[in-house]
Amino acid sequence: MTEDRPKRGEEREEQAVAWLVRLNSGEAGADDWRALEDWLAADPANLAAYERVEMLWADLGDEAEDLRRSLDAADPGPTVVPLVRPQRPAPRAPALRWAAAAALAIVAGGAGLFAYVHGRPTDYRTAPGQIQHIALADGSRIDLNGASRLAVGFDRAARRVKMDDAEASFDVTKDPSRPFLISAGAQRIRVVGTAFDVIHHGGELVVTVRRGVVEVARSGEGGQVSDVARVPAGFQLVRRAGEAGTVIRAVDPDEAFAWREGRLIYHDRSLAAVVGDLNRAFPVPIEVQGPARDLRFSGVLVLDDETAVIRRLQAFLPVDAHRSQDEIVLNSRP
Amino acid sequence: MGRSQEPEASALLAVYLERREDLRRYFTLRLGSAEAAEDLVQDIYFKVIGDIQGEIANPAAFLYRLGSNLMLDRLKQQRRALARDRGWVDARSTTLAGEEVADAPPADEALASRQRLERMLTALEELTPACRRAFRLHKLDGLSHAETAAAMGVSKSTIEKHISAALKHLLKRLDP
CATH class of the missing domain: 2.60.120.1440 (Jelly Rolls)
Structure with a gap:
C-alpha cells in the first residue's frame, strides 16, 4: 500500500496535467469538459490534483509578461510571434x-x-x-x-x-x-x-x-x-x-449607481450636491444660491424632465426657482 | 481552418442557455457548493451578454473556460485577501470611521510574488530549448497548439508533449 502511493500520486498528477493540456489546446469541445467532470467526480484526489495543476497554470498566466521579458533577455533568439494576433476569445491570454x-x-x-x-x-x-x-x-x-x-x-x-x-x-x-x-x-x-x-x-x-x-x-x-x-x-x-x-x-451602492437607470437616490444630501448631479443629467444649468445650498434632501428623483424635477424638488424643499433662457436659479423661499 | 461563428452575443447566449445546467453541475463539483456555482454561472451570463468579441470556434468549451477563469480569479482574490489581512493590515493600519484603512502598500506581498517569479524563471531555464520555446509560444504568447506547431515546424502531438513536460517540471519545482 505505502509503496503504491507515490507511484499512484505521480500517475494522478500526470493525468491531471494531460487533462489541463488537452483543455487548453484550442481544440477541446464540450465533450472534453464533460469527460473531465467524470474524472474529477470519480475520486476527490483527482479533484485535488487537478486544482493544483490548474492554479499553477493560472499563476503562470498572471506572470506571462514578466516571464516573457526575462526569457527574451536570457535567450534572444529569432522570433516568429506575430505582433498583433488574429482576435481569438481566450479569456486568459x-x-x-x-x-x-x-x-x-x-x-x-x-x-x-x-x-x-x-x-x-x-x-x-x-x-x-x-x-x-x-x-x-x-x-x-x-x-x-x-x-x-x-x-x-x-x-x-x-x-x-x-x-x-x-x-x-x-x-x-x-x-x-x-x-x-x-x-x-x-x-x-x-x-x-x-x-x-x-x-x-x-x-x-x-x-x-x-x-x-x-x-x-x-x-x-x-x-x-x-x-x-x-x-x-x-x-x-x-x-x-x-x-x-x-x-x-x-x-447602499445601488444608490450611487442609480443614475444609470435614470434615477438619483439621496439620504440627507445637500441641495448643492443634488444640483451638481442634476447638472450632469440636464442641458439647462441649475445654480443654487446662498443658504439654500445647505438645505438637506432625502428622496428619489426620477430624471424624466428638467422642469418636472425642479417642481418635485420645490415640493420637498422651501426653494423658489427662477427660470431664464439659459439657466435655472434656486433660492431659499423668503 | 475550423468553423467560425459570428461574434454575436445572441448566438453565444443561446449556447449558454442550452449549457446552463451542464455548467452548473461542473462548477458545483469544482467549488463544492451549489450556491457558489449558481453565482458563478450567473457571472458567466453577465460576461456573455457583455461585449465578447472575436470568433468563437467552440462556444460551449469557451463558456467552460470563461467560468474556470472567473473561478480562479475568485480563488486568487481570496488567497490575496488572506495574505494581506495577515501580513499587512495588522501591522500598519489605522481605523477610520470604523473601517480599516491601510497606511502603506503591502510590501510583503510584492516581495513574495517577486520570489515566485524568480522560481518560475529558474524552472523554465532548466527545460530543453524546444520545450521552453513551445511553452513560451503557447502559454505566454497565447498561441493554440496548432499555431505553436506551425511556428515551430513540428507536429501538434510534439507540442502537447512539450507542454506537458514543461508543466510537470514546473509543478515539481514550484509546488512539490
Whole structure:
C-alpha cells in the first residue's frame, strides 16, 4: 500500500496535467469538459490534483509578461510571434489582450489629455443628459455620466484612466499583472478587478464600491503616494482637494449607481450636491444660491424632465426657482 | 481552418442557455457548493451578454473556460485577501470611521510574488530549448497548439508533449 502511493500520486498528477493540456489546446469541445467532470467526480484526489495543476497554470498566466521579458533577455533568439494576433476569445491570454489594447490605441488615436509610453489615450466626452457606455479592449466597462470627460490609455504595465470633471461607474476585469489606475486631480485610485462609481467634481472625489476593494491615495508633486485608503464593497470614500480628511462610510451602492437607470437616490444630501448631479443629467444649468445650498434632501428623483424635477424638488424643499433662457436659479423661499 | 461563428452575443447566449445546467453541475463539483456555482454561472451570463468579441470556434468549451477563469480569479482574490489581512493590515493600519484603512502598500506581498517569479524563471531555464520555446509560444504568447506547431515546424502531438513536460517540471519545482 505505502509503496503504491507515490507511484499512484505521480500517475494522478500526470493525468491531471494531460487533462489541463488537452483543455487548453484550442481544440477541446464540450465533450472534453464533460469527460473531465467524470474524472474529477470519480475520486476527490483527482479533484485535488487537478486544482493544483490548474492554479499553477493560472499563476503562470498572471506572470506571462514578466516571464516573457526575462526569457527574451536570457535567450534572444529569432522570433516568429506575430505582433498583433488574429482576435481569438481566450479569456486568459495576456498577450492577446495587450495586442488588442495596442490595436485599440492605434485605431483610436486622437488628441489625448496626457501621453503614455505605449499607445495614445482615447478621449471621451459627454453632453449633459448623455450617458456613454464604453467597452474597453480588456473587457472592462465604463459608463460615463453626462457632462463628463475622461481619457483611457493602456500600456503594458497598467490600464490608465484620467478623469477630469466627471462621473463614471467602472466594472473592471481582473488582471493582477496590469492594475487599473485612475487619476482624478491629485488623487489616485487603484484596482485589480472590481465595480465602483467615481464622481470627481469641483475638487471633490466620491468613490462608491459595489464589488471588491478599491485603493485610493493622494499623490504628491514628486509622484510619492500618501494617505492610502482601502475602500471595501458597500462603502463610500469622500475626499476634498486641499483638505486632509477622509470620510469612509457605509452606503447602499445601488444608490450611487442609480443614475444609470435614470434615477438619483439621496439620504440627507445637500441641495448643492443634488444640483451638481442634476447638472450632469440636464442641458439647462441649475445654480443654487446662498443658504439654500445647505438645505438637506432625502428622496428619489426620477430624471424624466428638467422642469418636472425642479417642481418635485420645490415640493420637498422651501426653494423658489427662477427660470431664464439659459439657466435655472434656486433660492431659499423668503 | 475550423468553423467560425459570428461574434454575436445572441448566438453565444443561446449556447449558454442550452449549457446552463451542464455548467452548473461542473462548477458545483469544482467549488463544492451549489450556491457558489449558481453565482458563478450567473457571472458567466453577465460576461456573455457583455461585449465578447472575436470568433468563437467552440462556444460551449469557451463558456467552460470563461467560468474556470472567473473561478480562479475568485480563488486568487481570496488567497490575496488572506495574505494581506495577515501580513499587512495588522501591522500598519489605522481605523477610520470604523473601517480599516491601510497606511502603506503591502510590501510583503510584492516581495513574495517577486520570489515566485524568480522560481518560475529558474524552472523554465532548466527545460530543453524546444520545450521552453513551445511553452513560451503557447502559454505566454497565447498561441493554440496548432499555431505553436506551425511556428515551430513540428507536429501538434510534439507540442502537447512539450507542454506537458514543461508543466510537470514546473509543478515539481514550484509546488512539490
